[in-house]
Amino acid sequence: MNAPMPTPLNVRSLSFVRGETLPQMPPPDDVRLSLSRRVARTYFGSPANAAITIGCILVLAWLLPPLLNWALFKATWTGNATACREAGGACWSFIREKFWFSVFGLYPFELRWRPGLVLALFAGMVAISVQQRFWSIKLIYAWVAALAVMWGLMGGNVLGIPVPGLDPVPTRLWGGWLVTIFLAVFGAALAYPIGIVLALGRRSQRPFVRLVCVCWIEFIRGVPLISLLFIATFIVPLFMPTGVELDRLIRAQIAFIMFAAAYMAEVFRGGLQAIPKGQYEGADSIGLNYSQKMRLIVLPQALKITIPAQVNTFIGMFKDTTLVLIIGIFDFFTTLRSSLGDANWLGFATEAYVYAAAVYFVCCYAMSQYSQRLETTLNEGQRR
Amino acid sequence: MSTPEAGTLEASPSGSAARPVLAPTRTALWNDPVKRGIVLQLLLAAFVLSVVWAAYGNMRANMSARGLVFGWDYLSRPANFAIGEALIPFSAQDSYGRALLVGILNTIKIAVVGIALTTFLGIALGVMRLSSNPLLARLVSGYIEVVRNTPLLLQLFLWYAIINSLPGPRQAVHFGPGMYLSNRGVKVPWLEWSPALWPMIWALVAGIIGAIIAGRMLARRREATGQAPPLWPVALGLIVGLPFLASAAQGFPATLTIPVLQGFNFAGGIELSPEFAALLTGLVLYTAAFVAEIVRGGIQSVYKGQWEAARSLGLSSGQLMRLVILPQALRVIIPPLTSQYLNLTKNSSLAVAIGYPDLVHISNTTMNQTGRAVEAILVFASIYLTISLLTSAFMNWYNARVAIMER
Numbered sequence: 080m081n082a083p084m085p086t087p088l089n090v091r092s093l094s095f096v097r098g099e100t101l102p103q104m105p106p107p108d109d110v111r112l113s114l115s116r117r118v119a120r121t122y123f124g125s126p127a128n129a130a131i132t133i134g135c136i137l138v139l140a141w142l143l144p145p146l147l148n149w150a151l152f153k154a155t156w157t158g159n160a161t162a163c164r165e166a167g168g169a170c171w172s173f174i175r176e177k178f179w180f181s182v183f184g185l186y187p188f189e190l191r192w193r194p195g196l197v198l199a200l201f202a203g204m205v206a207i208s209v210q211q212r213f214w215s216i217k218l219i220y221a222w223v224a225a226l227a228v229m230w231g232l233m234g235g236n237v238l239g240i241p242v243p244g245l246d247p248v249p250t251r252l253w254g255g256w257l258v259t260i261f262l263a264v265f266g267a268a269l270a271y272p273i274g275i276v277l278a279l280g281r282r283s284q285r286p287f288v289r290l291v292c293v294c295w296i297e298f299i300r301g302v303p304l305i306s307l308l309f310i311a312t313f314i315v316p317l318f319m320p321t322g323v324e325l326d327r328l329i330r331a332q333i334a335f336i337m338f339a340a341a342y343m344a345e346v347f348r349g350g351l352q353a354i355p356k357g358q359y360e361g362a363d364s365i366g367l368n369y370s371q372k373m374r375l376i377v378l379p380q381a382l383k384i385t386i387p388a389q390v391n392t393f394i395g396m397f398k399d400t401t402l403v404l405i406i407g408i409f410d411f412f413t414t415l416r417s418s419l420g421d422a423n424w425l426g427f428a429t430e431a432y433v434y435a436a437a438v439y440f441v442c443c444y445a446m447s448q449y450s451q452r453l454e455t456t457l458n459e460g461q462r463r
Numbered sequence: 464m465s466t467p468e469a470g471t472l473e474a475s476p477s478g479s480a481a482r483p484v485l486a487p488t489r490t491a492l493w494n495d496p497v498k499r500g501i502v503l504q505l506l507l508a509a510f511v512l513s514v515v516w517a518a519y520g521n522m523r524a525n526m527s528a529r530g531l532v533f534g535w536d537y538l539s540r541p542a543n544f545a546i547g548e549a550l551i552p553f554s555a556q557d558s559y560g561r562a563l564l565v566g567i568l569n570t571i572k573i574a575v576v577g578i579a580l581t582t583f584l585g586i587a588l589g590v591m592r593l594s595s596n597p598l599l600a601r602l603v604s605g606y607i608e609v610v611r612n613t614p615l616l617l618q619l620f621l622w623y624a625i626i627n628s629l630p631g632p633r634q635a636v637h638f639g640p641g642m643y644l645s646n647r648g649v650k651v652p653w654l655e656w657s658p659a660l661w662p663m664i665w666a667l668v669a670g671i672i673g674a675i676i677a678g679r680m681l682a683r684r685r686e687a688t689g690q691a692p693p694l695w696p697v698a699l700g701l702i703v704g705l706p707f708l709a710s711a712a713q714g715f716p717a718t719l720t721i722p723v724l725q726g727f728n729f730a731g732g733i734e735l736s737p738e739f740a741a742l743l744t745g746l747v748l749y750t751a752a753f754v755a756e757i758v759r760g761g762i763q764s765v766y767k768g769q770w771e772a773a774r775s776l777g778l779s780s781g782q783l784m785r786l787v788i789l790p791q792a793l794r795v796i797i798p799p800l801t802s803q804y805l806n807l808t809k810n811s812s813l814a815v816a817i818g819y820p821d822l823v824h825i826s827n828t829t830m831n832q833t834g835r836a837v838e839a840i841l842v843f844a845s846i847y848l849t850i851s852l853l854t855s856a857f858m859n860w861y862n863a864r865v866a867i868m869e870r
Contacts, residue, residue: 121597128596135598287504291511301851303809305823306844313836317525318518398614405816412617429628432621436613443612 150433160424173427174434177418181434184254184414190246194257197229201260209449211456226268233257250328254409258328262400262410266335267393273336274343275382279373281344282351292344299341304402307334312406331403339396346388350381386457390450394443411435522837537833538563544828546820548736559829566825567846573742573821574808580747581807582800585754592759603755610752616813618749623741623817632729641721643729649740650722653733659713666709667702674698738819742811750807754800761796762788794865801858805851812847822846 112120123129153168156175163170183194204225207213231237235247253261280292299307311334312327319325325333354377362372382389404413415431418424526533538560545555550568553561591603610618627646629636635645641652654660677697685691722732735743765788773787814821826839833839 121595131594131596131599135596135602138602285500285504287508291507297852297855298848301848302844303812303823303847305812305815306840306847309827309836309840310844313830314522314840317522317837319525320517320521321524321528394612398612401614401616402813404616405813412614416620428624429621432617432624435617436621439614439617440609440612444608447612 160427163427169433170424170427170430173424173430176424177415177421177431180255180418181411181415182256184258184409185252186254186257187248187252190248193232193245193248197232197257198260200225200229200232201264222268226265229261233261250326253328255414256411258403258409258414259397259400259411261328262332262335262403263393263397265332266339266396266400269336270339270343270396273340274347275378277340277344278347278351281348296341296344299337300345304334304338304399305405307338308402308406310334327406328408331406331408335396335400338399339392342392342396343389346385346392347381349388350385351377353384354380383457387450387454390446390453394446394450397443397446398439411438526837531834533837535838537829537835537838540833542829542832544832546825547818548739548820559833562825562829563822563842566820566822569820569825570808570811570814570822573739573746573811573814573819574804577743577746577750577807577811578804580743581750581754581803584747584751585803586758588751588755589758589762592755593762607752607755610749611756615745615749615810616816619741619745619813619817622744623737626737626741632724635724635729641732643722645729646737647729647734648737649735650729650732651735652719652721655720662709662713663706666705670701670703670705673701673705677701736819738814738817741817742814742819746807746810749810750803753803753806757796757799757803758792761792764795765791797865798858798862801854805854808850809847812843 122132149168151168153166154171155163155166155168156171158172160170160173163172179191182198183191186194204222208218208222227237231242232245233248233253234250235242235245241247277292277296280288281296283289283292308331311330315325315330315333358376358380359372362376367375400410401412403410404416407413409417412435415435419428419431539558541556542559542562543555544562546553546562546565548569549565550572551561551565553565588603588607591599592607594600594603626648629644629646632643632645632647635643635650638644641650643650674694674697678694681691681694681697720732722729722734769787769791770783773783778786811821812823815824815827818824822843826843830836830839
């Protein structure tokens with residue numbers, strides 16, 4: 080193609096290009112407004128806006144004073160139930176009384192150092208895992224080891240093998256925070272690999288593999304979690320060979336793992352679908368086989384971009400651990416509820432629920448904030 | 464997928480004798496992707512089948528050892544338990560099958576009422592969250608964060624405890640004309656049912672259908688001529704006017720019954736039991752927080768240029784929303800919204816914890832009385848599964864319909 084040679088433009092000859100600098104304009108109105116004017120404009124800028132502000136203030140004025148009165152000013156922090164009833168406010172001394180029970184449940188009192196160690200170990204692992212500089216394959220090995228140690232410390236045996244020097248504690252004596260943590264953490268840890276396998280299977284080119292994975296995922300996502308817990312409680316024992324009995328907590332745990340794995344699988348599938356086709360084709364073209372392609376090229380990217388969604392799924396699962404109440408397993412919430420029946424402390428259900436809600440809120444809110452922060456830091460390379 | 468022919472050289476039949484003719488070597492079985500795939504799938508099939516077979520065999524052995532038999536005969540036996548609230552008449556002499564039906568209807572009732580209220584509240588909260596008034600936006604976002612980050616079961620218990628701690632009917636909280644809140648639940652005025660209401664109902668149905676037809680006609684006219692009168696006066700006239708006329712023609716047979724205190728309880732009006740009220744409040748407030756986030760995300764997902772372009776065309780803020788933003792936002796909103804509806808329906812199974820007689824609760828009672836755990840769980844799981852699969856089939860159809868046509 081013979082394009083004509085571009086002639087250099089003479090800027091001065093074009094009449095619409097300004098040659099000289101303009102004098103500075105004054106800054107826009109908003110910036111010059113004083114603070115009070117800005118506030119007035121934000122909250123009372125128009126009649127509708129003023130009405131909204133006044134409405135909000137009225138709602139707060141209606142809600143806050145009785146709430147604060149109940150929760151703080153009239154509340155009882157020390158003292159027995161009679162003192163609480165006389166004060167008329169919240170009875171936080173009830174929570175103080177039941178706090179350690181809500182952490183350890185019915186675990187034998189003289190052995191409480193074991194779940195205490197488990198909690199410390201867990202807290203340490205979490206503190207390490209949230210820092211991105213520790214993210215490596217070693218962290219996964221560390222978690223596997225930590226989970227085994229936690230299990231061994233709690234039960235006094237790992238998969239039936241007794242730990243020397245530790246008395247066995249049957250799972251029916253486990254309770255409180257420990258059970259909630261076990262359900263959530265073991266659930267997530269085992270759901271993760273199963274979820275990856277299910278997601279890969281769902282995108283497999285082999286029709287039967289795909290069929291099995293699709294049926295599995297859709298069944299679990301299509302029924303309420305309660306049905307899975309019921310199945311684990313009432314039907315799974317019937318599936319076991321005669322004489323083999325699975326522990327009730329383990330059965331609930333398996334139901335949880337299956338549940339979380341199906342939801343994780345859908346998260347991973349979203350990640351797999353979001354990887355550009357060129358990555359798959361590029362891996363094929365340099366001669367990688369399926370497992371190399373997935374392990375080295377696709378999964379690292381797919382897992383990374385779905386981390387926020389993984390955290391959200393985990394938050395949902397963490398909240399759903401409360402459902403074991405229905406099959407009578409003593410997690411944190413069930414343990415707390417069981418202390419409502421204490422004849423010395425009758426009638427403080429609201430305090431217990433508020434305490435439980437506060438604990439769940441702190442955990443879930445921290446996780447969701449963390450996932451939002453991850454979303455921005457992980458996207459650092461993608462940001463334009 | 465093509466098969467890589469490892470170790471084979473294609474020699475043309477007419478090739479010169481100088482070139483060595485390599486006989487096609489056979490690919491090893493484990494190197495042939497097609498055959499390997501078949502073997503793999505056969506192994507998986509064998510594994511799945513053997514697990515199912517073993518589980519089935521164990522189940523038969525275990526059930527006969529415990530004197531259990533599998534069968535559906537129990538559905539026709541008398542249930543011998545009473546159900547607190549039922550949409551169809553039910554007494555303890557009725558069968559388990561009918562009890563199950565009562566449970567299904569109760570689940571549908573909570574799901575339908577819950578979804579309707581959730582939609583309104585969720586959209587309102589989502590829009591308020593985007594308000595330019597920081598006070599309102601902060602308040603709503605605080606509410607959303609608290610509700611989303613605490614377990615639903617806990618919230619249900621809290622609402623149930625609050626309703627139970629309300630004063631009795633004699634000191635009921637009077638929160639509107641004829642509306643009472645007490646530890647017996649919520650009482651509101653309701654239309655008294657009589658067969659004379661049928662013409663009104665038919666008129667209402669006819670009015671809705673007429674309004675839809677009128678909407679279609681007006682849309683066609685607007686497309687053809689660019690001008691058409693607004694729809695809402697016609698629609699209002701049809702939907703409200705027709706039932707009114709039908710009612711007037713009969714001399715207003717509809718009577719509103721208003722709850723009044725008689726002795727220790729209320730008479731008249733419609734009652735929402737404490738369980739239903741707690742479940743409904745909990746489910747609606749919980750799900751609405753999620754819906755609000757979806758609505759907010761959907762509205763924010765509409766590209767800024769669309770807002771600016773619509774404003775520069777001179778559309779009013781109502782037109783801007785209705786004609787430009789919402790049609791695009793809904794594409795983003797509707798799929799997750801449907802899954803929230805589904806979640807609400809599935810979460811209504813938590814009713815079992817506070818004693819609202821829904822599908823799971825009735826199944827649980829049936830299970831405890833008859834020992835038919837397998838059958839009862841099979842029934843309610845498959846009902847939920849059917850609802851879920853139907854919904855996702857609908858969603859696939861909808862997504863295909865509204866998908867942006869790409870090259």
